[in-house]
Amino acid sequence: MAEERKYSIEQLNKFSVGLLVKMGLTEENAEIVTDSLIFADLRNVSSHGIVRLPTYTERIGTGIMNLQPEMKYIRQRGATALLDAENGLGQLAGHKAMKKAIELAKDFGIGMVAVRNSNHFGTASWFSMMALEDGMIGITMANASPAIAPFGTATPLLGTNPLSIAVPAHDKVPIVLDMAMSTVARGKIRLSALKNEQIPLDWGLDEGGNPTSDPNEALKGSLVPIGGVKGSALSLIVDLICGVMTDTGLTGTVKNITDMSGPSDTGHAFIAINIADFIDYGLFAANVDAVVDIIKNLKPKGGAIYMAGEIEHNITEQKKKDGIPLDAAVVELLNKTAEQYGAAKL
Amino acid sequence: MAEERKYSIEQLNKFSVGLLVKMGLTEENAEIVTDSLIFADLRNVSSHGIVRLPTYTERIGTGIMNLQPEMKYIRQRGATALLDAENGLGQLAGHKAMKKAIELAKDFGIGMVAVRNSNHFGTASWFSMMALEDGMIGITMANASPAIAPFGTATPLLGTNPLSIAVPAHDKVPIVLDMAMSTVARGKIRLSALKNEQIPLDWGLDEGGNPTSDPNEALKGSLVPIGGVKGSALSLIVDLICGVMTDTGLTGTVKNITDMSGPSDTGHAFIAINIADFIDYGLFAANVDAVVDIIKNLKPKGGAIYMAGEIEHNITEQKKKDGIPLDAAVVELLNKTAEQYGAAKL
Numbered sequence: 082m083a084e085e086r087k088y089s090i091e092q093l094n095k096f097s098v099g100l101l102v103k104m105g106l107t108e109e110n111a112e113i114v115t116d117s118l119i120f121a122d123l124r125n126v127s128s129h130g131i132v133r134l135p136t137y138t139e140r141i142g143t144g145i146m147n148l149q150p151e152m153k154y155i156r157q158r159g160a161t162a163l164l165d166a167e168n169g170l171g172q173l174a175g176h177k178a179m180k181k182a183i184e185l186a187k188d189f190g191i192g193m194v195a196v197r198n199s200n201h202f203g204t205a206s207w208f209s210m211m212a213l214e215d216g217m218i219g220i221t222m223a224n225a226s227p228a229i230a231p232f233g234t235a236t237p238l239l240g241t242n243p244l245s246i247a248v249p250a251h252d253k254v255p256i257v258l259d260m261a262m263s264t265v266a267r268g269k270i271r272l273s274a275l276k277n278e279q280i281p282l283d284w285g286l287d288e289g290g291n292p293t294s295d296p297n298e299a300l301k302g303s304l305v306p307i308g309g310v311k312g313s314a315l316s317l318i319v320d321l322i323c324g325v326m327t328d329t330g331l332t333g334t335v336k337n338i339t340d341m342s343g344p345s346d347t348g349h350a351f352i353a354i355n356i357a358d359f360i361d362y363g364l365f366a367a368n369v370d371a372v373v374d375i376i377k378n379l380k381p382k383g384g385a386i387y388m389a390g391e392i393e394h395n396i397t398e399q400k401k402k403d404g405i406p407l408d409a410a411v412v413e414l415l416n417k418t419a420e421q422y423g424a425a426k427l
Numbered sequence: 428m429a430e431e432r433k434y435s436i437e438q439l440n441k442f443s444v445g446l447l448v449k450m451g452l453t454e455e456n457a458e459i460v461t462d463s464l465i466f467a468d469l470r471n472v473s474s475h476g477i478v479r480l481p482t483y484t485e486r487i488g489t490g491i492m493n494l495q496p497e498m499k500y501i502r503q504r505g506a507t508a509l510l511d512a513e514n515g516l517g518q519l520a521g522h523k524a525m526k527k528a529i530e531l532a533k534d535f536g537i538g539m540v541a542v543r544n545s546n547h548f549g550t551a552s553w554f555s556m557m558a559l560e561d562g563m564i565g566i567t568m569a570n571a572s573p574a575i576a577p578f579g580t581a582t583p584l585l586g587t588n589p590l591s592i593a594v595p596a597h598d599k600v601p602i603v604l605d606m607a608m609s610t611v612a613r614g615k616i617r618l619s620a621l622k623n624e625q626i627p628l629d630w631g632l633d634e635g636g637n638p639t640s641d642p643n644e645a646l647k648g649s650l651v652p653i654g655g656v657k658g659s660a661l662s663l664i665v666d667l668i669c670g671v672m673t674d675t676g677l678t679g680t681v682k683n684i685t686d687m688s689g690p691s692d693t694g695h696a697f698i699a700i701n702i703a704d705f706i707d708y709g710l711f712a713a714n715v716d717a718v719v720d721i722i723k724n725l726k727p728k729g730g731a732i733y734m735a736g737e738i739e740h741n742i743t744e745q746k747k748k749d750g751i752p753l754d755a756a757v758v759e760l761l762n763k764t765a766e767q768y769g770a771a772k773l
Contacts, residue, residue: 308653
């Protein structure tokens with residue numbers, strides 16, 4: 082087992098904000114990005130957590146990601162808007178866009194904001210959950226670099242293209258779906274590669290389209306889509322909305338986060354639905370609680386019954402108390418990056 | 428092999444409209460419902476086609492479905508509306524609601540209409556495709572009777588809860604996803620049962636949660652969700668939007684179309700997205716065509732490469748020429764129903 086050390090939120094926050102500010106981000110923007118990364122670590126989506134910092138800093142350092150974008154709405158009508166991220170950090174673009182979608186939903190019952198010319202935005206649920214405190218359903222989607230083969234081919238062209246939907250409850254933990262169109266997220270395989278761990282055979286296919294337990298082979302090959310043709314089609318549609326409809330790029334042109342040859346050309350879409358425009362909000366939240374009770378009272382098959390997002394919620398609460406464990410190899414990488422940019426070490 | 432006979436669209440249309448009018452529907456409403464059924468038969472989704480007529484007429488005949496609903500918008504603000512179907516036919520409610528969503532999207536860039544107190548609405552893509560001719564992306568979802576077990580249980584509580592998304596192209600066939608949250612739609616198993624055919628082992632689970640090749644056992648048990656926990660969570664969320672948010676009923680209360688003990692308490696949601704509010708429409712359509720070309724030019728793995736909805740489109744064109752084949756057993760059932768209600772036989 083790899084060596085681990087636990088860090089508090091404060092420690093990780095100070096480290097990440099310090100590093101990003103050294104890179105040239107404003108304090109406010111560094112806080113937003115850091116919040117997204119720590120959110121991922123707290124929810125055990127470590128692949129999208131603080132481990133990503135060296136890659137982000139490398140993208141900024143090589144000048145292929147814009148540190149000082151002037152993100153502007155280039156189209157806006159009714160309940161919709163299109164934000165140009167100007168090749169800035171995906172977290173900053175998405176944070177701004179989701180806030181806008183929520184404002185539009187306050188005015189029109191539903192709001193949709195698409196984002197063009199953006200970058201990797203971290204965890205999709207971090208945005209969809211922003212809608213919860215306003216009594217809204219939040220929907221987030223993004224395209225990503227080629228990872229899944231269109232049905233009928235063996236060539237990875239489609240992204241894992243995450244889809245997250247967050248639905249508020251009253252006393253219960255909100256229902257939060259955050260899924261890739263593959264059986265697992267690419268980042269999970271990337272973390273296995275970093276840790277030199279083998280992966281289950283239904284995670285990825287090698288370049289020849291054959292199942293593999295080697296994460297590095299899977300990263301070179303393609304990922305298995307959920308439901309076969311269904312996951313493949315859903316991935317394409319997310320790309321048509323996020324990539325083609327934002328005029329950011331054609332399907333297959335998004336660059337992997339580790340590809341430093343140019344801007345990543347990512348697109349996102351955010352939708353907020355104001356529940357009170359369909360039903361009394363209190364009744365809705367109470368009924369979601371009732372549904373959770375109905376499901377929790379079913380006969381469990383094996384262990385306990387968890388709702389979507391509940392395990393992540395529980396882990397977050399636990400890590401807030403106990404600290405966030407980081408692999409020694411990850412910490413070494415983070416400190417090397419900090420040293421490189423003259424920032425304080427972890 | 429079962430005996431088949433081919434019918435023209437005109438023959439089926441005359442039969443179906445005649446039967447529905449005898450049941451008390453207006454000519455106009457009978458035409459709308461019939462169009463949805465024949466659409467399904469043309470696309471080889473025969474389980475949602477003309478074969479459903481005896482069940483619809485039985486629901487109407489027993490008085491548990493309202494023949495003369497006064498479907499009204501009980502909430503309406505900005506880009507959203509809530510339609511009360513007053514326990515009328517799902518096709519009629521959905522047709523009205525999707526048209527409204529399209530009108531809202533013309534005014535606000537996006538429109539969302541939810542429907543409460545409705546019934547089985549046929550094929551989800553019939554509605555989502557309505558948005559195509561206005562240069563919009565159409566999204567349709569509905570809840571359905573218990574068929575899928577929430578993750579961690581063996582009890583069917585969640586519906587197959589169809590999701591359809593239609594995206595327009597220029598010269599190419601539009602991209603049309605129409606999926607259940609199960610590996611196959613329940614109706615497909617129902618048709619196998621009607622035809623006394625066995626089903627593949629990854630379609631359904633028996634009452635004990637074990638794989639079965641007997642469609643009748645699977646209809647008593649549960650369906651396998653796509654992507655395991657992902658399909659199960661997506662199904663729950665569709666239900667929270669269509670069932671709970673429309674205040675139609677709590678998850679698990681939708682009645683199966685063959686359950687004649689009372690109203691089915693189904694809900695739907697329709698979203699239309701006006702593409703021209705995000706990008707020049709001509710550029711979008713041309714770029715979707717380009718993406719289709721990119722995918723079609725990949726190396727095929729096995730046979731030809733088809734886009735989502737393309738096989739259904741091709742079959743439709745073929746059946747329009749050659750006629751729509753119906754199983755002799757289905758025709759017998761249809762004619763028995765026609766006889767019962769004094770309508771012309773097929």
